[in-house]
Amino acid sequence: MEIEIATIGGYEEVGRQMTAVRAGDDVVVFDMGLNLSKVLIHDDVQTERMHSLDLIDMGAIPDDRVMSDLEGDVKAIVPTHGHLDHIGAISKLAHRYDAPIVASPFTLELVKEEIQDESKFSVQNDLVEMDAGETMSIGDRNELEFVNVTHSIIDAINPVLHTPEGAIVYGLDKRMDHTPVIGDPIDMKRFREIGREDNGVLCYIEDCTNANKKGRTPSESVARSHLRDVMGSLEDYDGGIVATTFSSHIARVTSLVEFAEEIGREPVLLGRSMEKYSGTAERIGAVEFPDDLGMYGHRQSVDRAFERIMNEGKENFLPVVTGHQGEPRAMLTRMGRGETPYQIDDGDKVIFSARVIPEPTNEGQRYQSEKLLGMQGARIYDDVHVSGHLRSEGHYEMLDALQPQHVIPAHQDMAGFSGYVDLASSEGYKLGRDLHVTSNGNTIQLV
DSSP states (O other): OOOOEEEEEESSSOOOOOOEEEEEEEEEEEOOOOOOOHHEEEEEGGGGSOOOOHHHHHSOOGGGGGGGGGGGGEEEEOHHHHHHHHTHHHHHHHGGGGSSSOOOOOHHHHHHHHHHHOOOOOOOEEEEOEEEEEEEEEEETEEEEEEEOOOTTTOOOOOOOEEEEEEEEEEOSSSSOOOOOSOOOOHHHHHHHHHTTTTTTEEEEEEETTTOOSSSSOOHHHHHHHHHHHHHHHHTTSSSSEEEEEOHHHHHHHHHHHHHTTTTTTEEEEHHHHHHHHHHHHHTOOOOOOOOEEEOOOOHHHHHHHHHHHOOOGGGGGEEEEEEETTTTHHHHHHHHSSSOOOOTTTEEEESSSSOOOSHHHHHHHHHHHHHHOOOOOOEEOOOOOOOOOOOOHHHHHHHHOSEEEEEESSSSSHHHHHHHHOOOOHHHBBBBTOOOTTTTTTOOOO
């Protein structure tokens, strides 16, 4: 059976992930993502109203025209988790393929919302829910399996396509968390079993976001402890405290809500994406928030919440807001510009429970946001966070568990691949033979 891999998007940057695997006549597409930074540099872009070709030309979504070179039929579209760099192009591209979208429960709910918001294309693909640990047939000879992994969003999986020639493991995105705050630990036992099966692992496609960093990525429980320490140190502060984090990071939002109550403050979730992700997680039963927790996404309802906070006293509340990357229209950025009823005073605390995504647009926007907040007197508590991606020792453990015949680095640019290439080379892989550094739009013939 011929095995071919098309590296469509996410092999020259962090974002717009898309990979297709052809096994004989069957094709499975992993991820259809958005490069958000390509959108943010344009003012007032509304992607839901734009044509896919315009977004491709902007570099915002994958150029999937290389799919026409693959001889086979797409049997499934499989997003690994609910971050926009993995699902943000589904509403623009999925309708081109007569194939179901197969995803874990929380991811599938977020995909549904993306499809509902789309106003340019009608996406009629079947939506199939599949949990970690389950499998489904792909054609007559292949099988798709979901393996549970831990990441900075709940319900993340690594899909595995089992073929007669060996398994294709699509390893985006994860960290090796054995004590997660929400959900089950990463299923390393299953990865080791897959590595020891008769045909083993033919190819491992790996997220290289933190491959240049030594050591291992700490557990989310470490970030939770750090956050509790920071917030506990502010218990006696009688001014304003504001926190921001990734809206999709449900475990972190849960910790913020809990610790706000521990220090005697009422948590309030503010911002459209904050309401979207937390509301969706609560609706499907993935998390249980206090019954009286306020979630407000629309501009008018957010401003009314800010007015209430100011009227009743900032010392009684913890607003958890969007804007950790300094996004121009997010709540925290608007607060920094003085565009909300919330007044930041000298000494007020702003907790960034997130790191800057290492990309020039984000770095510039975050810098500007912090400067604006500082000009109003805010004190910044930065980097109360752990990453959702493996560092070098985690990559070593995955290679040791899977023992793949071929390795393809992904989810970075060429400079970002260097640490992973060094690691894989030290483990006996060789560039051009079984270690394939590639770029967007290429195909790799394995068998």
